Amino acid sequence: MVSQKGIRSLLTRSESETTHLAEEMGRSLKPGDIVALVGEIGSGKTLFIKGLCRGLGVKDPNEVKSPTFVLLHIYEGRFPIHHFDLYRLEEGKELDAIAFDEFIRNPEAVSLIEWADRAPNRIPEKATWVELKIKGPHSRQISIKSHEENLKH
Ligand SMILES: Nc1ncnc2c1ncn2[C@@H]1O[C@H](COP(=O)(O)OP(=O)(O)OP(=O)(O)O)[C@@H](O)[C@H]1O
Numbered sequence: 001m002v003s004q005k006g007i008r009s010l011l012t013r014s015e016s017e018t019t020h021l022a023e024e025m026g027r028s029l030k031p032g033d034i035v036a037l038v039g040e041i042g043s044g045k046t047l048f049i050k051g052l053c054r055g056l057g058v059k060d061p062n063e064v065k066s067p068t069f070v071l072l073h074i075y076e077g078r079f080p081i082h083h084f085d086l087y088r089l090e091e092g093k094e095l096d097a098i099a100f101d102e103f104i105r106n107p108e109a110v111s112l113i114e115w116a117d118r119a120p121n122r123i124p125e126k127a128t129w130v131e132l133k134i135k136g137p138h139s140r141q142i143s144i145k146s147h148e149e150n151l152k153h
């Protein structure tokens, strides 16, 4: 594991290694936290979110699926989880239509956002960014960048 100020980066070699890493991170998430995920198609954003949801106490992680057509899915874990996928986003107005800003600023819920780089200016500064890179059929380089504010506690 490479660790610099606020950045953790490691190579996972299987789906289950990614799930475990995400589950561990999910256990430490608190209400109000925002996780912004980026990486090419098939890099593992949805799989990572499934792992986060396990760590967040979602009973059936199989209900975790990319909300491709509706932009948002909501699950119940230790607290509400808002799962967005911005892949098909064409303009900011669509985010206004679903009250995106209000959802992600809800202090009682956690927001997980796939393809967050499609709307970078709408992601609050305090968000944790997770970047996934495909290194081989079963390996992914995963970098987790926490905002300083989140490292204090
Ligand atoms: N080490 C690994 N970590 C994560 N996924 C892996 C790994 N090795 C193989 N995979 C496979 O990569 C795929 C990741 O798919 P997933 O739907 O999570 O990607 P995604 O980034 O959400 O794609 P999309 O942009 O289409 O939403 C799965 O089929 C998974 O089994």
Ligand SMILES: [Mg+2]
Pocket: 045, 046, 047, 066, 114
């Ligand atoms: Mg996905």
